[in-house]
Amino acid sequence: xxxxxxxxxxxxxxxxxxxxxxxxxxxxxxxxxxxxxxxxxxxxxxxxxxxxxxxxxxxxxxxxxxxxxxxxxxxxxxxxxxxxxxxxxxxxxxxxxxxxxxxxxxxxxxxxxxxxx
Numbered sequence: 001x002x003x004x005x006x007x008x009x010x011x012x013x014x015x016x017x018x019x020x021x022x023x024x025x026x027x028x029x030x031x032x033x034x035x036x037x038x039x040x041x042x043x044x045x046x047x048x049x050x051x052x053x054x055x056x057x058x059x060x061x062x063x064x065x066x067x068x069x070x071x072x073x074x075x076x077x078x079x080x081x082x083x084x085x086x087x088x089x090x091x092x093x094x095x096x097x098x099x100x101x102x103x104x105x106x107x108x109x110x111x112x113x114x115x116x117x
Contacts, residue, residue, distance in 0.1 A: 088114065089111065089114035089115050090114075092110055092111070092113075092114035093110060093111040093114060095110075096109075096110030096111070096114075097110075
């Protein structure tokens with residue numbers, strides 16, 4: 001290095017050590033900002049992950065509730081069909097009793113046949 005290179009920063013009034021320290025401080029400040037931004041982004045990722053998991057849970061619960069409602073609806077339809085068959089059997093018994101009120105065996109036979117569908 002020549003004498004001019006050593007004296008040029010000093011001649012310009014700049015302290016090379018101070019300048020390096022300032023650059024290091026700027027780099028450290030930049031790193032601190034990046035760390036803070038990274039923490040903020042990590043918190044966002046965790047929040048969004050929780051929201052996604054909650055949504056998925058809610059969706060799963062809704063699907064399960066819908067499935068349960070369908071099962072209950074099918075069971076209700078089966079009960080209604082059974083009640084309709086029983087009502088028809090009762091009508092048959094009543095009709096048979098009216099037609100053969102003097103013969104209890106006919107009434108019993110008609111009821112039995114009606115109960116078999």
